[in-house]
Amino acid sequence: MATAADSGDPLPAESSVWLAARPAAPARRRSEAPSGLDRERITAATVRLLDAEGLARFSMRRLAARLGVTAMSLYWYVDTKHDLLELALDSALGELALSAGPVPEGWPGRLRALARGYRRVLADHPWAAPLGAAYPNIGPHARAFDAALQRLLDATGLAGSARTGAHLAVSQFLHGCGGAARRAPEGDFCLALDVLIAGIEAKAAA
Structure with a gap:
């Protein structure tokens, strides 16, 4: 799990960028927002x-320097650094292919x-695993991943406590x-995965 030392300041207690309602800024303030920036960029x-x-070196100041803006400019689009870390985590999960094809x-x-x-x-x-443990991880791509996993478990035929x-x-x-993704060889991961799948198949057959 990420710690204060990892991310530079304390983790949020019970908050998430995906749960916060962001009221629209008044038209005057929107016109004052830095041009060329948006949440996606x-x-x-x-x-x-x-x-x-x-993760340990990440800061709003470093990010602003990379974008060529002031750190305060970023706060037109996010309320806190934690918001950005959550957005980045879900963006990374968006790289997953979740095809439901045969x-x-x-x-x-x-x-x-x-x-x-x-x-x-x-x-x-490698920063995504500690963030996934530290934050609720309930963004749209995370929910899509879990939905894909749920569909696969539906196909096993398991129900109730077994499911x-x-x-x-x-x-x-x-x-x-995930936290050992760069340390554990791919072959070891696949072998462990095969054992897990074999256990699910045996449970479903029973």
Whole structure:
């Protein structure tokens, strides 16, 4: 989990950028906003900065310098640095391919593809795993990922507590292995994933 040392200041207690209602700014204030900026551009720059320098070195001042604006300019578009980190986390998860198309191997093959894609995202963005543990992780791409996982579990035929247990096992496996994505070899991850899938198949068969 990210700590104050990782991100530079205390983590929010019970808040999320995805839960906060942002009232529209008055027309006069909107006209005063820095030109050439928007949330999407700022979020993309945040992802690039985190990839380049890591979570511990991230700051609004560094981000502003990369964008060629003042740090205060960023606060027209986000309320806090934590908002930006949440936006960056969900943007990274947006790189996942969540196709619902048919796969010859059925749900096991699709679950393998989904899990390996998730691991690749965390390996490409090593800051995403600690942020996923520190924040609610309820952005649109995170919800789309969970919905895709739920559809795969629907296909197993499991129900009740068995279905709940399978969801918990897969989620904990992905989040737990995510922090070690750059340290654990791909082959070890795939072997562990095969063991997990075999357990789900055995439970479904029973």
